[in-house]
Amino acid sequence: MSHEPTRSRQDVSSSGNSPNPSGSAFEGRTFYIKTFGCQMNVHDSERMAGLLSAEGGQPVTEPGAADIILVNTCTIRDKADQKALSDLGRIRQVRKDGPGTVLAVTGCMAQREGEEIFRLVPDVDLILGPSQIRNLIPLLDTVSGERTRVDGTLWPVPEMTTPPALRPPGVSAFVTVQEGCDKACAYCVVPATRGAERSRPIGDILQEAEELVSLGYREITLLGQNVNGYGQKGDTAGASFPELLRRLSELPGLLRVRFTTSHPMDMSDDLLDVMGSSSRVMPHLHLPVQSGSDRMLAKMQRGYTLETYRRWVGKLREKVPGAALTTDLIVGFCSETEEDFEQTLSVVDEFRFDGAFSFIYSPRPSTPAHAWGDIPPRQVSVERLERLQKRIEQQAMERNQTLVGSDVEILTEKWDPETRIAVGRTPQFLTVRAAVAPEDADPALGSLLPVRIEQAARAGLKGKALPHA
Ligand code: 5AD
Numbered sequence: 001m002s003h004e005p006t007r008s009r010q011d012v013s014s015s016g017n018s019p020n021p022s023g024s025a026f027e028g029r030t031f032y033i034k035t036f037g038c039q040m041n042v043h044d045s046e047r048m049a050g051l052l053s054a055e056g057g058q059p060v061t062e063p064g065a066a067d068i069i070l071v072n073t074c075t076i077r078d079k080a081d082q083k084a085l086s087d088l089g090r091i092r093q094v095r096k097d098g099p100g101t102v103l104a105v106t107g108c109m110a111q112r113e114g115e116e117i118f119r120l121v122p123d124v125d126l127i128l129g130p131s132q133i134r135n136l137i138p139l140l141d142t143v144s145g146e147r148t149r150v151d152g153t154l155w156p157v158p159e160m161t162t163p164p165a166l167r168p169p170g171v172s173a174f175v176t177v178q179e180g181c182d183k184a185c186a187y188c189v190v191p192a193t194r195g196a197e198r199s200r201p202i203g204d205i206l207q208e209a210e211e212l213v214s215l216g217y218r219e220i221t222l223l224g225q226n227v228n229g230y231g232q233k234g235d236t237a238g239a240s241f242p243e244l245l246r247r248l249s250e251l252p253g254l255l256r257v258r259f260t261t262s263h264p265m266d267m268s269d270d271l272l273d274v275m276g277s278s279s280r281v282m283p284h285l286h287l288p289v290q291s292g293s294d295r296m297l298a299k300m301q302r303g304y305t306l307e308t309y310r311r312w313v314g315k316l317r318e319k320v321p322g323a324a325l326t327t328d329l330i331v332g333f334c335s336e337t338e339e340d341f342e343q344t345l346s347v348v349d350e351f352r353f354d355g356a357f358s359f360i361y362s363p364r365p366s367t368p369a370h371a372w373g374d375i376p377p378r379q380v381s382v383e384r385l386e387r388l389q390k391r392i393e394q395q396a397m398e399r400n401q402t403l404v405g406s407d408v409e410i411l412t413e414k415w416d417p418e419t420r421i422a423v424g425r426t427p428q429f430l431t432v433r434a435a436v437a438p439e440d441a442d443p444a445l446g447s448l449l450p451v452r453i454e455q456a457a458r459a460g461l462k463g464k465a466l467p468h469a
């Protein structure tokens with residue numbers, strides 16, 4: 001859900017299908033990956049790092065020290081394009097010269113722009129989109145060997161296999177279960193950048209989850225553009241999404257399973273039943289509503305009305321008591337009136353979301369709405385966004401206040417023995433900083449820690465660890 005630039009990797013663990021160091025042409029070559037965009041992109045970077053290190057490549061943290069630089073871009077809004085382009089401007093100044101050095105632009109902006117990138121950023125050597133990740137090594141071979149520029153988006157799309165991933169060490173790992181998107185939301189560039197929806201075979205997913213547990217991970221977040229539609233599309237489709245969750249929740253050593261992002265049109269009673277009955281499937285549903293106005297939802301081609309969304313929220317509350325509900329919202333879509341916007345404000349009041357990502361509509365080339373125009377003046381949309389965000393923040397603060405005095409269980413993700421502060425998340429995905437008394441045992445990373453909430457701050461919750469066995 002974060003749309004911020006993310007870390008590059010240095011100290012990492014490997015899992016996935018057959019990482020197989022082969023002593024190839026990449027042996028000892030250094031690589032640097034900069035990531036923009038969503039969790040999918042973060043995970044795509046982990047897969048590219050996995051492919052390179054399986055070939056003997058070495059991750060570095062500075063672009064200037066790298067033989068191979070990959071800038072993994074996002075293009076969801078115009079701002080994302082601008083961020084990537086400005087970063088590329090900086091990186092091309094510091095890149096190493098010489099044979100075998102490569103500057104590659106990968107990800108969604110690369111897919112959408114194709115060879116236009118060569119004009120926008122001089123001295124880019126390689127362009128490849130998200131569906132071409134499995135071709136990373138042959139594509140790098142081609143540019144390194146022939147010293148030509150290659151637009152990899154024109155290469156045939158390889159089959160859906162899962163390259164090894166190189167993840168930072170930790171407690172929580174991403175696992176892709178579904179790629180692409182067959183929905184046709186009028187504003188969204190993703191179907192154009194990530195292609196048709198397809199699901200990964202359940203056997204591969206379970207095998208990867210087992211490997212992750214054996215490496216010490218205790219939480220898995222399943223990723224898919226419409227993750228709850230898992231199993232519906234593609235030759236590789238296996239079980240349904242609820243079945244996948246059931247199978248994962250039986251895996252010894254895996255304490256928590258999360259998933260994102262769900263689509264209202266792919267919701268099912270079965271999914272809510274699994275969430276309600278398994279203590280390992282976390283009670284958090286990220287279900288983008290986008291707007292509170294039926295007129296806007298129809299124009300956005302979302303395929304549901306507010307009443308349908310409301311029914312699912314009702315069922316969530318009934319079947320998964322205490323579940324967190326988070327969402328995405330867009331303001332300033334084509335022809336949005338003050339009345340449409342006020343309906344969005346009132347659904348925020350009605351559903352009392354536990355969190356929301358909210359955005360000003362940004363017209364994207366290659367989407368249906370691009371040509372429609374009739375966008376509210378920028379200043380109007382900026383004001384609507386501010387009003388919306390204020391309302392959401394205020395609700396989150398009120399919700400946090402109600403938690404003061406309650407006991408929660410966090411999965412310990414960080415532990416500082418000097419300050420004796422443990423940091424982790426509640427099942428509902430709220431971050432808690434917990435003080436551990438000097439007489440209590442140090443909590444192990446990846447262990448569940450009971451905490452009494454003592455204070456609600458804007459940035460999160462604070463509490464004290466309860467003595468545990
Ligand atoms: N403009 C603004 N927001 C968008 N989103 C997707 N496309 C656009 C766009 N063109 C938002 C949606 C989606 C989230 C990932 O980004 O709310 O759920």
Ligand code: SF4
Pocket residue numbers: 036037038039040041073074075076107108189190193194
């Ligand atoms: Fe992720 Fe969408 Fe950005 Fe691609 S365009 S990185 S799918 S948010």
